[in-house]
Amino acid sequence: MKTLLITRTLPDRVLEAAKERFDVTLRSSETPMDAAEAAVALKTYDTILPTLGDAFTAECFASVPEPRCKILANFGVGYNHIDVDAAKAVGIQVSNTPGAVTDATADIAMTLLLMAARRAGEGERLVRSGEWTGWTPTQMLGAHVSGKTVAILGMGRIGKAIARRCHHGFGMQVVFFNRSKVDDAGVPATQMPEMKDALSQADFVVVAVPGGAGTHHLINSDAFAAMKDSAIFVNIARGDVVDEVALIHALEVGEIAAAGLDVYEKEPLVPLALRELENVTLLPHLGTAALEVREAMGLMAVANLIAFEEGVALPNRV
Numbered sequence: 602m603k604t605l606l607i608t609r610t611l612p613d614r615v616l617e618a619a620k621e622r623f624d625v626t627l628r629s630s631e632t633p634m635d636a637a638e639a640a641v642a643l644k645t646y647d648t649i650l651p652t653l654g655d656a657f658t659a660e661c662f663a664s665v666p667e668p669r670c671k672i673l674a675n676f677g678v679g680y681n682h683i684d685v686d687a688a689k690a691v692g693i694q695v696s697n698t699p700g701a702v703t704d705a706t707a708d709i710a711m712t713l714l715l716m717a718a719r720r721a722g723e724g725e726r727l728v729r730s731g732e733w734t735g736w737t738p739t740q741m742l743g744a745h746v747s748g749k750t751v752a753i754l755g756m757g758r759i760g761k762a763i764a765r766r767c768h769h770g771f772g773m774q775v776v777f778f779n780r781s782k783v784d785d786a787g788v789p790a791t792q793m794p795e796m797k798d799a800l801s802q803a804d805f806v807v808v809a810v811p812g813g814a815g816t817h818h819l820i821n822s823d824a825f826a827a828m829k830d831s832a833i834f835v836n837i838a839r840g841d842v843v844d845e846v847a848l849i850h851a852l853e854v855g856e857i858a859a860a861g862l863d864v865y866e867k868e869p870l871v872p873l874a875l876r877e878l879e880n881v882t883l884l885p886h887l888g889t890a891a892l893e894v895r896e897a898m899g900l901m902a903v904a905n906l907i908a909f910e911e912g913v914a915l916p917n918r919v
Contacts, residue, residue: 603623603647603648604626604648605624605625605647605650605906606626606628606645606649606650607619607625607627607628608642608650608651608652609676610627614896615895615899615902615903618903622906622907622910623648623906623910632654633655633656634651634654636656636657636661639651639655639656639658639661640661642670643661643665643668644668644669644670645670647669647671648670648672648906648909649673650673650674650903650906651675651682651683652675653682653886654868655682656682657673657682657688658687659686661684661687662684662687662688662693663687667691668691668692670693671692671693671909672693672694672696672909672915673696674696674903675696675698675919676698677697677702678697678699678701679697679812680697680919681811681812683695695918696915696916696917697917697919698897698898698899698901698902698917699758699917701894701897701898702888702889703758705889705891706837706888706889707762707763707765708766709837709863709884709887710763710766710807710835711763711766711770712861712884713835713861713882713884714746714805714807714835715746716861716882717835717859717860717861717880717882718743718744718745718805718859719743719744719746720743722883723879727741744831744833744858744859746805747771747772748771748773749771749804750773750775750805751763751764751767751773751776751803751804751805751806752776752799752800752802752805752806753775753777753778753799753807753809754777754779754796754799754806754808754809754810754819755777755778755808755810755811755838756777756779756783757809757811759809760777760809761786761787763807763809764787764788764790765788768788768789768790769788776790776793776799776802776803777790778792778793778799779792796819796824797827800827800828800832801827801828801829804829804831804832805832805834806828806834806835807836808834808835808837808838808842808843809837809838810838811839812841816838816839817842818841818844819842819843820842820847822844824847825851825856828851828856828857829857830855833857833861834857834860834861835861836862836864837864839864840864840866840867840868841866844866845865845872845875848875849872852880852881853874853878859882860880860881860882861882862875862884863884863887864886864888901916901917
């Protein structure tokens with residue numbers, strides 16, 4: 602029976618499925634592995650099921666040129682914590698869990714969009730403080746959502762799921778920017794030739810691009826300057842897609858109206874300046890945080906491990 606390291610606690614159903622086929626070691630820490638610990642794991646286990654933040658960097662792989670481990674079955678659709686090219690160079694296959702996360706992540710995007718537009722976080726803090734004095738016609742006026750224009754950056758599975766919710770649920774006009782041509786966005790939508798063209802038209806901007814070097818600080822001071830000063834910005838992608846210093850400045854000076862964030866540039870660190878702003882809704886990376894979704898992700902990762910063990914093509918090879 603091959604050995605398997607699972608780097609973070611997963612739902613019981615997933616652990617049980619893994620233990621049926623593998624000699625499982627469940628790592629005790631809930632913090633990401635650094636590169637040194639990841640290198641030791643590569644030498645120690647036949648297979649590894651890593652997740653967000655586990656530092657399988659180029660330097661990690663370079664330090665273990667002949668690893669015992671031959672597959673990293675990542676728990677999550679995003680894998681920018683794994684240097685895939687470096688992994689392949691030392692004979693390690695990498696898989697992920699697309700599809701299982703799509704609807705849950707799109708739901709969180711809409712949660713943030715609505716909360717930021719209608720000032721829901723600010724309103725809840727007011728009620729909890731005991732300082733709410735009752736309803737008035739001009740109390741906490743937010744932004745209307747229905748019929749507005751949304752710009753979606755990244756029209757992959759998640760971007761299309763967000764577009765469906767915006768179009769069918771709220772009658773929104775959809776524009777989008779994607780690096781490659783998208784023939785069918787799933788709803789009436791206009792692909793813009795340049796990102797700034799999409800940003801300038803939007804009442805709401807939602808980021809749904811993958812992480813990695815190609816999208817690092819994609820949303821920067823120039824991007825915020827291109828948005829309307831009434832625009833509401835939502836990020837459910839990866840934290841480092843956004844230059845947080847530029848975002849904080851844009852929120853502080855009114856360059857944009859509000860933001861909703863589920864991810865952060867240096868998680869779990871959230872800058873004090875961001876936490877002190879009232880015009881931003883902050884969630885603790887809840888994108889896929891539903892039991893049935895996390896079970897589906899875990900079982901997909903296990904299916905990739907079983908396929909590897911049986912010598913067949915991985916269902917979700919990166």
